[in-house]
Amino acid sequence: MKFSSLSPVAATAAVALMLTACSGGTASSPSNTDGKLSIANVVAGPLGDQSMYDSAQRGLDKLKTDGHQTNTLQADANNPTQWKANLESVSVGKWSIVVTGSSQMTDIVTGSAPKFPNQHYIFYDAVVDAPNVASITYKQNEGSFLAGVLAAEATTDKSSFPLSGGSKTVGVIGGVDIPVINDFIAGFKSGVKAVDPSVKVLTSYVGSFSDSAKGYDQAKSMYDQGADVVFQVAGGSGVGALQAAKDANKYAIGVDSNQNAIQKGHVLASMLKEVGNSLVQAIDAAQKGDLAYGKTTSYGLKNNGVALTFDNNGGIVPQPVIDKIDQYKQQVIDGKITVPTAKG
Structure with missing residues (x-):
């Protein structure tokens, strides 16, 4: 089957709090008055891959249910220019955390993160070495x-x-x-x-x-x-x-x-x-001020980051x-x- 290309989703209402610069180590993310965060999810393509991007979106859906403000920006499947434009459009301080991932985004995040030092990022399935990026990898x-x-x-x-x-x-x-x-x-x-x-x-x-x-x-x-x-x-x-x-x-x-x-x-x-689960854990840590930016967290069999499921087979x-x-x-x-x- 082939997936149709989707245009980027326009950014929704944003919080008024600006981010403070993050150095290495543990850093906290700003929150709304009720303590909840605003999270923008930038996808390097459209949802509907029935794979990693959909897993990440399930995590965003859970976070929205938990009361966080979320927004997902989709794009064409083979359009890095669009991916970069989407990432930078939500990196101007109106979102507590920007989530993105996959090795396809590594160069883009590596180039963009230093341009927006006050923006916090969670980057999954690859590593970007930057003081405002918390990387997540999987075994x-x-x-x-x-x-x-x-x-x-x-x-x-x-x-x-x-x-x-x-x-x-x-x-x-x-x-x-x-x-x-x-x-x-x-x-x-x-x-x-x-x-x-x-x-x-x-x-x-x-x-x-x-x-x-x-x-x-x-x-x-x-x-x-x-x-x-x-x-x-x-x-x-x-x-x-x-x-x-x-x-x-x-x-x-x-x-x-x-x-x-x-x-x-x-x-x-x-x-x-388990991309979605790892993102929920990372946002929970950010909400508590415990998310380690400039560092990488790895998820394997021991901490339920990967698994082999037989459900529904x-x-x-x-x-x-x-x-x-x-x-x-x-x-x-x-x-x-x-x-x-x-x-x-």
């Missing part, structure tokens, strides 16, 4: 390790997974060849190897996070090569991979948000990157397999298994 390699365990189980256990051909072949599709995506892939391959080192892992990159047609084609190619499971880590492009799983009558694993019901009976699980993963995956999860949390990372 996607850990969550992807569990996805690899599941994929290996599915391709080696035909009795438990009836759509599997027992080919001992799985695949992983990345959106773009960048460190954060390669971190998913490194974790996935490690999980596969932990179960059965002889399982073959096919790898490809779409070259985009918004080309679902190409995501479909790459997944179809993997299924044609015998893959029983394809793990998609390609944002909107990966939605095409889930469609390919249905058409090939094989399995897929979703990413970032719970995608298990998108192609019911074919999506074994989804590797969640139609019960297609047997409980003994889920129990086995939980055992692997606990070993990672306990430090008995160290999952490799592609980020150094």
Whole structure:
């Protein structure tokens, strides 16, 4: 499926309080008279990716329910100039905190944050080293390790997974060849190897996070090569991979948000990157004056920043397999298994 481009959403009413300059370390954000914050969310594209941006928006929705003022600015999927314009339009001191994220925004935030030293930013899924930016990263390699365990189980256990051909072949599709995506892939391959080192892992990159047609084609190619499971880590492009799983009558694993019901009976699980939850925690810290700007907070299996969810998958993963995956999860949390990372 393809997503239509959306125009930026105009900024809504703003608070009157101006921000004070933030040096490194812990800094507080200004609030309204009731102690609530105003938060602008800048998306590097449109919502509707059924992935990370939608997860972030669920966090904003929760914050709005909690009484904070929120506004989300969307944009065209491949228009960095528009992303930058949106970011800077809400960086003039009328919003307590500006939220944005993804590696696609790294250069833009790196360039814009120093121009607006009084503006507080929360930047998720990558790091910007600036005294007014609180960065959030995720140990996607850990969550992807569990996805690899599941994929290996599915391709080696035909009795438990009836759509599997027992080919001992799985695949992983990345959106773009960048460190954060390669971190998913490194974790996935490690999980596969932990179960059965002889399982073959096919790898490809779409070259985009918004080309679902190409995501479909790459997944179809993997299924044609015998893959029983394809793990998609390609944002909107990966939605095409889930469609390919249905058409090939094989399995897929979703990413970032719970995608298990998108192609019911074919999506074994989804590797969640809990962006929304992390943003709620960060805003709560900011409200208390405890959010550490100029620093990075990392979320992994131990602090529920990533997870593998089987909810809404139609019960297609047997409980003994889920129990086995939980055992692997606990070993990672306990430090008995160290999952490799592609980020150094």
